[in-house]
Each structure stands twice: as structure tokens, then as C-alpha cells.
Amino acid sequence: xxxxxxxxxCVRGGREVFSGLDLSATSGEALAVTGPNGAxxxxxxxxxxxxxxPAEGSIALEGGDAELSLPEQAHYLGHRDALKPALSVMxxxxxxxxxxxxxxxxxxxCLAAVALDxxxxxxxxYLSAGQCRRLSIARLLSVRRPVWxxxxxxxxxxxxxxEMFIGLMxxxxxxGGLIVAATHLPLGIDARDLRMGGAA
Amino acid sequence: MSALAALIRxxxxxxxxxxxxxxxxxxxxxxVTVLMPFAVGPDLALLSRLGPAILWxxxxxxxxxxxxxxxxADHEDGSLDLIVMSRTPLxxxxxxxxxxHWLAAGLPLIIATPILGLxxxxxxxxxxxxxxxxxxxxxxxxxxxxxxxxxxxxxxRGGLLLAVLVLPLSIPVLIFGVxxxxxxxxxxxxxxxxxxxxxxxxxxxxxxxxxAAAASLRHGLD
Numbered sequence: 346x347x348x349x350x351x352x353x354x355c356v357r358g359g360r361e362v363f364s365g366l367d368l369s370a371t372s373g374e375a376l377a378v379t380g381p382n383g384a385x386x387x388x389x390x391x392x393x394x395x396x397x398x399p400a401e402g403s404i405a406l407e408g409g410d411a412e413l414s415l416p417e418q419a420h421y422l423g424h425r426d427a428l429k430p431a432l433s434v435m436x437x438x439x440x441x442x443x444x445x446x447x448x449x450x451x452x453x454x455c456l457a458a459v460a461l462d463x464x465x466x467x468x469x470x471y472l473s474a475g476q477c478r479r480l481s482i483a484r485l486l487s488v489r490r491p492v493w494x495x496x497x498x499x500x501x502x503x504x505x506x507x508e509m510f511i512g513l514m515x516x517x518x519x520x521g522g523l524i525v526a527a528t529h530l531p532l533g534i535d536a537r538d539l540r541m542g543g544a545a
Numbered sequence: 546m547s548a549l550a551a552l553i554r555x556x557x558x559x560x561x562x563x564x565x566x567x568x569x570x571x572x573x574x575x576x577v578t579v580l581m582p583f584a585v586g587p588d589l590a591l592l593s594r595l596g597p598a599i600l601w602x603x604x605x606x607x608x609x610x611x612x613x614x615x616x617x618a619d620h621e622d623g624s625l626d627l628i629v630m631s632r633t634p635l636x637x638x639x640x641x642x643x644x645x646h647w648l649a650a651g652l653p654l655i656i657a658t659p660i661l662g663l664x665x666x667x668x669x670x671x672x673x674x675x676x677x678x679x680x681x682x683x684x685x686x687x688x689x690x691x692x693x694x695x696x697x698x699x700x701x702r703g704g705l706l707l708a709v710l711v712l713p714l715s716i717p718v719l720i721f722g723v724x725x726x727x728x729x730x731x732x733x734x735x736x737x738x739x740x741x742x743x744x745x746x747x748x749x750x751x752x753x754x755x756x757a758a759a760a761s762l763r764h765g766l767d
Contacts, residue, residue, distance in 0.1 A: 396626055396766055416630040425623030431562040432555070443551035445631055 384542025674729030688754030
């Protein structure tokens with residue numbers, strides 16, 4: 346599987362965020378998108394996720410499921426955790442598991458993998474920021490998607506959580522997955538660097 | 546299909562839990578209807594003549610009250626991004642959300658109507674007629690209201706804009722809803738004529754609403 350973007354340009358609010366950007370990543374490879382604040386890391390991920398239309402250029406995913414578009418084969422882990430405070434941890438996870446569909450993994454095992462199994466019946470309103478992030482990560486595990494688009498994935502995670510997430514990313518890459526992550530911190534895995542906003 | 550069922554289940558569950566807002570609509574409906582006799586005065590004949598109109602206005606405002614959270618809540622916590630990306634067509638997801646909203650916030654209004662009818666001096670047939678027209682007409686309010694909710698999704702104080710956008714669209718529903726209730730109570734028109742038009746309005750909004758809402762959500766996301 347190969348994800349490639351050619352000559353991408355993104356305009357937001359009348360201002361050019363980036364232009365002439367090329368990227369490519371193949372199965373088992375991670376791409377670390379780095380750069381100063383405002384360089385367009387989040388915008389790039391949202392363009393890849395199909396949430397923003399690129400002003401120019403094209404994105405292609407070769408070798409994936411021909412019936413599905415790139416966003417339909419991707420997980421997006423954004424700044425916001427997409428959790429409902431009124432629902433319990435388990436209800437939040439099971440909803441996304443059922444709604445996203447495809448190959449799914451047992452919800453209990455996913456919660457155990459992110460060390461949240463003890464809080465399964467706690468309303469998500471009572472979770473700390475780090476625990477919310479762990480629950481979002483459990484969503485990535487519960488439904489199989491070959492492409493992971495991660496935006497500052499380890500923010501709010503403690504040292505043990507970061508260790509755990511590094512392990513999960515390694516497993517994902519080893520199973521033929523592909524990761525594009527915007528980050529300020531070192532990802533902790535072997536990743537190709539895509540530097541943004543160098544000229545600006 | 547199971548994805549849509551999951552979405553409907555989740556939305557109803559959230560609406561019925563603390564702070565969900567399903568009961569707020571009914572309470573608001575109750576308050577508006579209870580206040581009316583105090584404003585109009587103790588003229589029983591006048592009250593029963595105004596009754597259907599008061600109930601319809603109350604239901605319209607109550608459904609508007611909760612509609613503005615239909616997409617904003619999902620937008621604020623990032624769920625909407627994932628819904629847009631998912632394998633479920635956005636049109637169907639919008640329809641599922643509107644259906645869940647109607648089940649959680651619209652249906653209780655209809656169930657409350659017989660009790661509120663008593664306060665407005667409506668007899669059995671009249672109350673039944675109003676409840677029937679609300680049952681046929683409130684889906685139209687929800688599904689056209691959804692278009693406004695989708696347009697105002699990125700605005701922080703979108704509630705007021707929603708009312709301005711949606712109220713003109715709900716005028717036909719209001720006219721034929723009240724006309725059908727009046728026809729059942731006093732005639733001379735047959736109940737069937739305005740009632741069929743009301744049903745037609747609901748069916749048309751059922752088709753147009755999801756497509757318009759999905760289009761404006763896709764356009765408005767940033």
C-alpha cells in the first residue's frame with residue numbers, strides 16, 4: 346500500500362498555509378510531520394482525512410481497497426477526542442466500533458490494551474485528559490484501518506502511556522499499516538521526517 | 546445499517562441522560578401552554594378556539610429549542626469529523642440523527658399534548674386531532690430544522706440564527722397543522738384535505754432535509 350500526495354496546496358481563510366507539498370509513505374512506514382506552530386501540520390492531516398479540500402494537487406492511495414476512498418480507510422486522531430461525557434467509557438468505545446464498522450476487535454481487549462479496563466463503566470465526563478486520549482487510542486485499535494492520521498497523538502499521555510502508544514504504533518506498522526503523524530516530540534519509532542514551513 | 550442503528554441509539558441515550566435536553570423541550574412546551582390561559586384570560590370559548598394554535602406554536606418553539614445542539618455538540622467534540630469520514634453516507638447519518646432527535650424530543654411533545662389540551666379547554670376529539678396533526682407534522686419541523694442546524698454548525702451562538710433561518714420554512718407546516726386541527730373541531734373543511742398536505746410536507750422534508758444538511762455540513766467543515 347502506498348499513500349502519495351503531489352503538489353498539495355492548502356488555503357484557509359484566504360491565506361496560503363502550504364503549497365507545492367509532495368509526500369509519500371508505504372506500508373510499514375511512518376511519516377513524522379514536523380514544523381513550527383502554524384506551519385500547517387494539522388491542515389495537512391485534515392486534507393489527507395478528506396475534511397479539507399486541497400486548493401491544488403492530488404492525493405492517492407494505491408493498493409488499498411479499491412471500493413473505498415482514503416478517508417474511509419483511515420483513522421483520524423485529532424486534537425479533540427470525539428467522546429461524549431454523558432456516556433460511559435464502554436458505551437463511547439462500542440459506539441465508534443459499531444458506527445465505523447469493518448473489521449472490529451473485541452472492545453474489552455482494546456480497553457485492556459490502553460489500561461482503561463478498570464474504568465469501563467465510568468462516565469467519560471470523569472476521565473482525565475490523558476485517559477480521554479487513551480480511550481481515543483482504543484478506538485484506533487477497535488476498528489482496523491490501514492492508515493492512521495495522528496495529530497499530536499501523545500499529548501496529555503504520561504510516560505507509561507507514551508511507551509504503550511509507541512508499542513501500538515510498532516504493531517500497526519508491523520501488520521502492514523501506515524502512519525502519518527504531526528508531532529513536536531520525537532515519535533519514538535523509526536519515521537521519515539517531513540519538515541513543513543521551513544521557508545516561512 | 547447497524548452503523549445507523551448505533552448512531553440513533555447513541556443520540557437517544559445522550560438526549561435522555563442528564564443535561565441531554567429531551568425533557569427540556571417538554572418542560573418548555575408545558576410552560577408556554579400553562580402561561581397562555583393567564584395571558585388570554587378566563588374566557589373558555591376563546592381558549593378552546595385558540596387551543597390548537599397555542600399547542601402548535603408551543604411544539605414548534607420547543608423543537609427549535611433543542612435543534613441547535615443537533616450538530617454543534619458533535620462538531621465541538623470532534624465526533625462530526627469522524628462521522629463525515631466514515632463509510633456511512635453522510636446523508637443517511639444526518640437522517641439518522643434527525644430521527645433520533647424526533648424520537649427523543651418530538652415524540653414526548655405529542656405524548657404530553659392530551660394533558661396540555663385539558664388546560665386549554667379542548668375536548669377529547671379536539672385533543673386527538675391536535676395530537677394527530679403533531680404526529681404527522683413534527684417530523685417536518687425536525688427535518689427542515691436540521692438544515693438550519695447544519696448551516697449554523699460552526700457558529701458559536703448559532704441558536705438565534707437557527708430560529709431566523711428555520712421559522713420561515715416552518716410556516717407551511719404551521720398553517721396546515723392548525724388548519725387540520727380546526728377542521729376536525731369545527732369544520733367546515735374536511736380534516737383529510739389539510740392533513741394530507743401536512744403529511745406531504747413531512748414526506749418532502751424527509752427527502753430534502755438530509756441531502757441539504759449533508760451538503761451544508763460538507764461545505765461548512767473547516
